[in-house]
Amino acid sequence: MSETATDLDAEDRRGETGTSLDEDDRMKPEFVAAVIDRVEAGDTEGARALVAPLHPADLADLFELAPSDQRRPLATALAEMLDGDVLAEMNDWVREELIDALQPHEVAELATHLDTDDAVAIIEDMEEDDQRAVLRAMEPDDRAAIEEALSFPEESAGRLMQRDLIAVPEHMTVGGVLDYLRYHEDLTTDFWEIFVVDAGHHPVGTCKLSWILRTPREVAVADVMAREQTLIPVDMDQEEVALRFQKYALISAAVVDQAGRLVGMITVDDIVHIIQEEAGEDILRLSGAGDGDINEPILTTVRTRLTWLIINLGTAAISASVVGLFQGTISQLVVLAVLMPIVSAMGGNAGTQTMAVSVRALALNQLPPSNTRRIIFREFRIAVMNGLCLGLLLGVTVYLIYGMASLGVVICLSMIINNLIAGLAGVLVPVSLDKAGADPAVSSAVFVTTATDVMGFFSFLGLAALWGLHS
Amino acid sequence: MSETATDLDAEDRRGETGTSLDEDDRMKPEFVAAVIDRVEAGDTEGARALVAPLHPADLADLFELAPSDQRRPLATALAEMLDGDVLAEMNDWVREELIDALQPHEVAELATHLDTDDAVAIIEDMEEDDQRAVLRAMEPDDRAAIEEALSFPEESAGRLMQRDLIAVPEHMTVGGVLDYLRYHEDLTTDFWEIFVVDAGHHPVGTCKLSWILRTPREVAVADVMAREQTLIPVDMDQEEVALRFQKYALISAAVVDQAGRLVGMITVDDIVHIIQEEAGEDILRLSGAGDGDINEPILTTVRTRLTWLIINLGTAAISASVVGLFQGTISQLVVLAVLMPIVSAMGGNAGTQTMAVSVRALALNQLPPSNTRRIIFREFRIAVMNGLCLGLLLGVTVYLIYGMASLGVVICLSMIINNLIAGLAGVLVPVSLDKAGADPAVSSAVFVTTATDVMGFFSFLGLAALWGLHS
Numbered sequence: 001m002s003e004t005a006t007d008l009d010a011e012d013r014r015g016e017t018g019t020s021l022d023e024d025d026r027m028k029p030e031f032v033a034a035v036i037d038r039v040e041a042g043d044t045e046g047a048r049a050l051v052a053p054l055h056p057a058d059l060a061d062l063f064e065l066a067p068s069d070q071r072r073p074l075a076t077a078l079a080e081m082l083d084g085d086v087l088a089e090m091n092d093w094v095r096e097e098l099i100d101a102l103q104p105h106e107v108a109e110l111a112t113h114l115d116t117d118d119a120v121a122i123i124e125d126m127e128e129d130d131q132r133a134v135l136r137a138m139e140p141d142d143r144a145a146i147e148e149a150l151s152f153p154e155e156s157a158g159r160l161m162q163r164d165l166i167a168v169p170e171h172m173t174v175g176g177v178l179d180y181l182r183y184h185e186d187l188t189t190d191f192w193e194i195f196v197v198d199a200g201h202h203p204v205g206t207c208k209l210s211w212i213l214r215t216p217r218e219v220a221v222a223d224v225m226a227r228e229q230t231l232i233p234v235d236m237d238q239e240e241v242a243l244r245f246q247k248y249a250l251i252s253a254a255v256v257d258q259a260g261r262l263v264g265m266i267t268v269d270d271i272v273h274i275i276q277e278e279a280g281e282d283i284l285r286l287s288g289a290g291d292g293d294i295n296e297p298i299l300t301t302v303r304t305r306l307t308w309l310i311i312n313l314g315t316a317a318i319s320a321s322v323v324g325l326f327q328g329t330i331s332q333l334v335v336l337a338v339l340m341p342i343v344s345a346m347g348g349n350a351g352t353q354t355m356a357v358s359v360r361a362l363a364l365n366q367l368p369p370s371n372t373r374r375i376i377f378r379e380f381r382i383a384v385m386n387g388l389c390l391g392l393l394l395g396v397t398v399y400l401i402y403g404m405a406s407l408g409v410v411i412c413l414s415m416i417i418n419n420l421i422a423g424l425a426g427v428l429v430p431v432s433l434d435k436a437g438a439d440p441a442v443s444s445a446v447f448v449t450t451a452t453d454v455m456g457f458f459s460f461l462g463l464a465a466l467w468g469l470h471s
Numbered sequence: 472m473s474e475t476a477t478d479l480d481a482e483d484r485r486g487e488t489g490t491s492l493d494e495d496d497r498m499k500p501e502f503v504a505a506v507i508d509r510v511e512a513g514d515t516e517g518a519r520a521l522v523a524p525l526h527p528a529d530l531a532d533l534f535e536l537a538p539s540d541q542r543r544p545l546a547t548a549l550a551e552m553l554d555g556d557v558l559a560e561m562n563d564w565v566r567e568e569l570i571d572a573l574q575p576h577e578v579a580e581l582a583t584h585l586d587t588d589d590a591v592a593i594i595e596d597m598e599e600d601d602q603r604a605v606l607r608a609m610e611p612d613d614r615a616a617i618e619e620a621l622s623f624p625e626e627s628a629g630r631l632m633q634r635d636l637i638a639v640p641e642h643m644t645v646g647g648v649l650d651y652l653r654y655h656e657d658l659t660t661d662f663w664e665i666f667v668v669d670a671g672h673h674p675v676g677t678c679k680l681s682w683i684l685r686t687p688r689e690v691a692v693a694d695v696m697a698r699e700q701t702l703i704p705v706d707m708d709q710e711e712v713a714l715r716f717q718k719y720a721l722i723s724a725a726v727v728d729q730a731g732r733l734v735g736m737i738t739v740d741d742i743v744h745i746i747q748e749e750a751g752e753d754i755l756r757l758s759g760a761g762d763g764d765i766n767e768p769i770l771t772t773v774r775t776r777l778t779w780l781i782i783n784l785g786t787a788a789i790s791a792s793v794v795g796l797f798q799g800t801i802s803q804l805v806v807l808a809v810l811m812p813i814v815s816a817m818g819g820n821a822g823t824q825t826m827a828v829s830v831r832a833l834a835l836n837q838l839p840p841s842n843t844r845r846i847i848f849r850e851f852r853i854a855v856m857n858g859l860c861l862g863l864l865l866g867v868t869v870y871l872i873y874g875m876a877s878l879g880v881v882i883c884l885s886m887i888i889n890n891l892i893a894g895l896a897g898v899l900v901p902v903s904l905d906k907a908g909a910d911p912a913v914s915s916a917v918f919v920t921t922a923t924d925v926m927g928f929f930s931f932l933g934l935a936a937l938w939g940l941h942s
Contacts, residue, residue, distance in 0.1 A: 022839075025715060029841025057718045065842055181684045189681045192663050192722060209680035210660045213652045244496060246747060247528045247560075249740035251663060251722065268739050269720035275743060276717055279750030280831050283757065287827035288820065294832050294846055302856045305824050309861055312820045316813040323809045330801075330808050337801050337808035338794045341815065342787040345924070349759065349783045353776050356758035360751050361765050368493075370500025371536055375765055385773045390780055453816070 032065045039077045047077050060089035084110045088118040093295040096125055108137035115162045120149045157241050158234040161255040161264030164188035167195045175217030192251045196225045201261045203254045231256050239278050245271045282359055285441040319453035326461035332470035343460045347418035347452030354379050354426025355448050359441050362434050376427050383423025391415035406467055414460035425451040503536045510548045518548050531560035555585040558593055564766040567596055579608035586633045591620045628712050629705040632726040632735030635659035638666045646688030663722045667696045672732045674725045702727050710749050716742045753830055756912035786917055790924035797932035803941035814931045818889035818923030825850050825897025826919050830912050833905050847898050854894025862886035877938055885931035896922040
């Protein structure tokens with residue numbers, strides 16, 4: 001699975017993209033249209049000539065931007081350019097659509113030219129039968145590497161890592177390393193550090209290539225390497241891997257099995273995608289938009305979003321039933337129905353602010369147990385200050401408009417109460433979910449907005465009923 | 472500003488951290504408490520011994536996790552360990568607090584040992600007077616580099632880049648490069664690629680270090696380098712830089728000035744922080760939580776959040792005034808007040824889903840103008856399907872509970888209408904804000920939820936009034 005040639009080709013192909021991309025590096029609509037026009041007119045050569053200078057990432061974009069009914073003919077016309085690098089860059093859903101149209105031996109042929117991690121990314125989403133057919137069509141070595149990768153849990157270091165890496169024994173000199181690299185043509189070229197291992201293949205140190213380049217030939221690698229390294233266990237979750245890369249500013253890291261033996265390497269370019277995904281995922285999860293992928297089949301999207309909306313319908317019904325308890329109070333003073341959505345909406349807004357901050361801090365490992373009490377106290381103080389300001393502002397306004405001091409006091413008090421509920425729920429809900437092992441981004445919003453809606457209606461209408469407000 | 476020694480030290484210092492970090496790589500509360508106890512007891516030596524094995528990133532965490540009134544004494548006790556690497560890893564607010572306590576010449580001393588980009592990050596947040604004092608205390612070379620960096624706009628490539636890089640002429644051989652690197656001790660060790668430049672110092676190609684290592688000495692670098700490279704203009708926004716790094720899987724990239732001359736280099740480890748920040752920022756901005764930094768001074772947080780809440784209070788008042796139009800209708804049938812929050816809340820939920828997807832797609836450059844119409848049509852179909860399902864479900868339930876078919880029909884129709892409003896506003900608002908040059912994450916939520924609240928109340932109560940519903 002060496003890819004010396006592929007990598008260099010990719011660099012060459014990028015070429016002059018000035019005509020296809022706008023100044024923000026996005027593909028121009030006219031360019032997409034021009035390619036599709038040629039494909040439709042049967043001018044395959046013309047279409048190929050247009051896309052020839054594109055970088056694989058841009059060629060992948062072209063497919064994503066083409067209308068879905070045009071992707072199949074486009075793929076047929078550009079088949080020979082559609083190599084593994086392009087597929088690896090492509091959106092999951094768009095790729096799946098294309099892969100489905102290929103024969104297993106064609107997929108196997110593509111996967112053979114990829115790094116293990118990219119090949120796994122393509123194969124792991126296939127149906128089991130198709131997966132087996134593809135694996136059968138591969139060379140035994142490649143197949144074994146992919147099967148091993150697939151044996152690790154999804155989204156774990158084992159799936160992310162590549163097996164092609166450079167490992168040398170401690171006693172080797174810098175000169176020995178240089179000769180080893182120069183005279184073994186089948187070695188990977190895709191590495192930024194070399195790993196130094198002991199006789200049992202346990203990593204004992206890491207050398208940046210720049211250190212090798214700057215050291216005389218006769219020095220032993222053991223004398224230049226950094227002994228302290230961040231080792232990644234093969235079953236570590238990819239989000240955790242990404243946090244380590246970020247925290248320690250890593251370029252590559254050794255992956256070790258349970259026995260501490262070096263089994264693979266993860267490089268930062270694969271991590272960059274994960275950081276982007278994981279950090280962006282929370283916003284979509286908090287809103288119940290699932291993966292939020294604009295290329296997802298529409299029925300999948302509807303199913304994900306509808307599930308979430310139906311759960312919310314249930315919680316909205318709970319809040320409504322609280323209002324239902326006070327129908328008598330409302331019929332005494334209809335303006336309560338006018339004002340009550342303000343109290344619940346403001347609680348929802350304040351709760352969402354606190355919740356977003358907490359979810360983010362949890363994702364960044366900034367909210368360890370030692371810090372939780374401090375953050376709860378911090379949010380409590382913020383809620384008191386915000387509640388007082390908003391309560392007074394709203395209370396005075398309501399008094400001025402409706403001329404009822406009692407109504408002003410009631411809405412002021414209920415705003416303060418609901419801000420406190422919002423602040424506490426905004427921290428406690430995500431932290432408790434995290435402690436219980438659930439993803440706080442997925443379900444915090446239901447609990448927090450239910451709390452602020454219920455308490456908003458209950459405190460406002462309840463205080464009004466207690467006070468005996470009527471018109 | 473060379474940092475050969477610093478870098479190697481940093482690796483050495485990481486050491487045995489098994490006792491200070493939990494299995495999730497987070498600092499244990501007992502460890503923080505133990506260090507603080509020793510500082511309080513005056514056992515400076517003991518405190519230093521405890522933190523000696525920590526990586527700079529973990530030492531920075533220690534300061535963030537310490538209660539804010541303990542940070543100053545902690546800094547005094549650990550002063551000699553508090554070097555630039557630690558400061559560069561520290562949260563902005565915590566660092567600012569510590570830097571404020573230092574003399575300008577101490578800050579200058581720290582900054583001298585850092586890469587330009589890290590030094591700039593520390594100095595750019597200082598008051599102008601302090602900044603000048605620090606710059607005056609620096610060596611002329613370092614000062615010039617920092618002053619030049621500060622002349623570029625905030626969050627631009629010019630602020631991110633480092634000036635220490637390896638650039639060689641085209642005609643140089645691989646052997647020549649090796650000798651140059653080995654015999655010039657003052658060169659940086661922090662590089663992953665070398666840049667090949669012409670006589671005018673314009674970059675003409677890039678060589679991965681692995682290619683240099685694998686090529687015989689007599690080959691010219693011009694024959695191994697990749698001619699196609701992604702060049703970063705010095706005034707490019709950091710978010711755009713991050714997208715390029717991600718799209719083209721870059722490890723480092725050359726930064727060029729307006730004349731196309733090589734002026735600096737950006738490496739991926741600096742980009743990883745930005746990707747994390749930019750992707751995570753949107754969730755905080757959408758919820759109006761500002762930077763959402765848990766270390767921000769509390770009054771700054773209150774100011775940011777309160778501003779947002781007051782804007783929302785205004786929009787909540789607009790929605791309430793819509794309810795106010797229908798007080799007569801509500802007094803005819805109080806159950807309308809019970810049900811109306813369901814319609815507005817469900818519209819808000821559906822709108823937030825669509826908005827989150829759109830904001831994310833815009834941030835990832837997946838929503839170029841050529842794609843907008845398709846996405847609007849996609850969201851329209853999703854809204855029709857969701858609206859029909861939810862409307863029927865709610866309509867039938869309401870009919871069963873209240874025995875009024877007309878009320879069931881009204882709430883069903885208003886749910887469908889509000890889902891359509893939510894779907895359209897969820898795409899059109901962020902896309903329009905983006906087109907107008909505003910950050911869609913910052914202000915989309917106000918417009919979208921105002922639209923769904925107003926239309927939720929208006930369609931439900933309006934249809935009820937038209938139908939003449941009463942008890």
